[in-house]
Amino acid sequence: MQSPFTVRHQNTEDPAGSNLRRTKAEARNLSVFYRGFRAIAEVQLPVYERKITAIIGPSGCGKSTLLRAFNRMNDLVNGSRIEGQIFLDDQPVYDRNVDVVDLRRRIGMVFQRPNPFPKSTFENVAFGPRLYGATRRAELEEAVEKSLRQAALWDEVKDKLHQSALSLSGGQQQRLCIARAIAVEPEVILMDEPAAALDPISTLRIEELMHDLVKQYTIVIVTHNMQQAARVSNLTAMMMIDERRAGRVIEFDATNSIFTNPKDKRTEDYVTGRFG
Amino acid sequence: MTSGNPTASPSANTRVPWFRRVWAHGDRLYQILLLLASAAVVVLVCAVAYELWANSALSRLAFGWRFLVTTAWDPALTKTFGALPFILGTLITSAIALIVAVPLGVGTAIFLAEVSPDWLSRPLGFLAELLAAVPSVVYGLWGLFVFIPAFVRPLAKMLERGLGFLPLFDGPVYGPSRLAAGLVLAIMVFPTITAVSRDVFRAIPGGQREAAMAMGATRWEMIWKVLIPYGTSGFLGAIILGLGRALGETIAVTMVIGNNLDLTASLLHPGYTMASIIANEFTEATFDLYVHALIEIGLILFGMTLLINLVARLLIWRVSLRSRTEVRA
Amino acid sequence: MIASGRSRLRLRRSINSGMLVLTAVCTLLVVAPLLWILGYVVREGLPALSPEFFTSLPTPVGVAGGGIANALVGSLMTVGLATIIAGPIGILAGMYAASHAESPLGTAIRFSTDIISGVPSIVIGIFAYTIVVLPQRHFSAFSGAVALSFIMLPTIIRTTEEMVRLVPTSLREGALALGAAEWKTSFSVMLPAALNGLLTGVMLAVARAAGEAAPMLFTAFGNPFMNGRFDQPTATLPHLIYVYAVSPYEDWHAKAWATALVLITLVLVLNVTARLFVWWRARKIGALR
16 A cells, blocks of 8 residues: 555656647536626536646636636635536546545646745645655655656755745745645646746746646646747637626637637637737 | 924915914814824823832832742731732633633634634624623623532532542632633633634635645645644734733632632632732722732733733734735745 | 545545534534623523612612612713713824824834733723822722723724724825815814714723723722712722622622623623624725725
8 A cells, every 4th residue: 555655657658749639637518607607608628638728818707717617626615606517537526426635636736826835845845745644754755855856946945945935936936836736646737827926037937847747747727928828838728708708718729720820700819919 | 384484484475374374274283182192192001000110119129029929918917918829820710711712712713714604604703702892790790600600610529529639629619719710711812812813814815725725635634734834923922812811800800719818729729810819909908018019919910911912912913924925926 | 545545535534524513613612601691691680670770879788679870870970081081082193093104103102002902901990099099099980980091092092093094095185185284184074084983993992991890999989879970989880790799698699680781781782883883884985996
């Protein structure tokens, strides 16, 4: 009986340039309501394994709501309700048999504002492993180092692991939050405008990091920054509110198609800057 | 407008009578009033300290620092005074109050701020606040005639039977006792601890909760491993504010503690606190040294609550400071 | 991983539910005394209440009838005079603290307010004793009012400061720009806009002062008769409850409960009204924005 942190189920590597796409998660006919108001409507969106899927659109179009539906963070909002379904590995996510706590271990999340706990860098990353029962020091140290390396932060913090995480710069804090998320070995990482609060150089580092991470993880990113979506993502979903103020996915395609050859007039207006 | 020399103003087209200029349309008077009122408030604090100091001179000169560590309280024959039994009485009853009130108060704050839905936490929070509005003398009345016979006595009997071999729970069981005072105090500090801790929870940024929940923490793990460590100094502040209230509480304690100069350690015996000896003997103090000794106890009480409130404010202030630096990214 | 993970998850889930239920139990235990107290005060106090209870003076022990007219008048006098003393000072100081928040004196006011609110009421009683009773050489309603006014100050200062801060600066600047003097702006624009808030503060302060027994022990002192004079000792409601409760007489105990019912009704009505005011005001401001 091994702890989850010593074994990773490494699947076969992604054949470079292959069009082979396996659907990791999928929203089917998904609507989310807040106190009776429909925030997003009838969304269809597949999320492919080990790809970066970007969700773009004007502010208030329900991007974050859609993202938060995947790990059921919307459940925490009073009076929220969903219709339709989300599947993770073909298993329904909104189901009585699903344990939300376990689901959120499999689907990690990084937020717009870096939100490290006011503890040491080490304790921040070790937080998840501790939750899942890791107690031995060596085990924890291994998990922390591995996650920090993956988040490209190890070299910067290895000498001050036990100092407060709040003394790190904003960009470092955000990479720490990424390290904290991957320390529990999730399968999918949701990123809600992860660079919105950062300076350009830190933003660039996060984007480089995403390129590395996608070799192992499936990533969904919400961004209002179209250049960012174009730079980092493989696939892009364009969202827009309809006449009843509910967000809908109006176009979903490979990123370069969306930005060079959009099918929908509204997408074209948006990506060329004539809207929003 | 408030320049020192009004005659130096050459602006001829806005000529007003000199007295209006001097008084700046009444603003000068208004500002003086504001300053006077404000200064009065500040002076008041110093005046309290001074009066207590000056009116305890006889006792301070007669007994010096020994006053704090001696147990003699004999106004009748030797006319010697020592405050130790009362200081200990105050500390013991306050300790009982905190041991009971802290877990319950913080637990309630958790429930109100993090667990219960809004429609329930509003009225419950309101009830907890009303608890703070009940006059202390009503707590005393209820404690004396209801709480002691219905709850404290049976509890004390049980403690004596089970743990009577410890000096702390030495019999015989009286109704009014240090235990009774401690428990009534606990009820009286609930609202302070609950309200301040609830505010501390509310001051913790939502990002902390989201981060923990998104990593698959259960709600309790989020509260216990993230929110409580985050707000530690704030909760300490809440506890210390509660302690400040417990130390100085007078009437309710005087009514249920039994007012007896008992030098044993037993919680089940009647005792005295600093506040209750003042309440009980001040008007009976027949000579100046006696009065000064009682006022010196008031001075010690003032010093203790002053210190405790300062520490509490400092701690609560630190939590809000941290919330601000945390989002500096 | 699956097997141990499942059982561990179950354990974490049960701890979670167990602790959350425990917090609900805590809440019940904290709220229960309030209901217990209110229930008892009503049960014991109601039978002794009668119109005569409010209008007659105490009778000697063992003589039927008698009331608390002296304490009602005494409380009214002391709390009333205390409000007259503390109200203007508190409101002016609160306005100063609100408009000069960063200045040294503004900080000093807030600091002093915190300190005064932490001073035990018995110590404030000693203070009133040394500055009023000692020089005059007798107990008096006036000295009781002085003690109560100190107790009222922090609440009045704090609510004034908070409420004046809530008044939009545009309102103040608008009045100043029209050429109104500062004091006129304060009294004709700022104070009316913050009036509900100020009333709230005064009401909460009155509620607190009306319930204080400790500082009355050696200031107002108590008096079985009524004289309506500020230079004479007087009874007050909380002090009367204390004296009756610690007496050995059954009929005094009954009167203590009845007086407690009167006092607690008064205090709770003031508190609830004050809160309704705040709530109403918050809604009004919310509608403005």
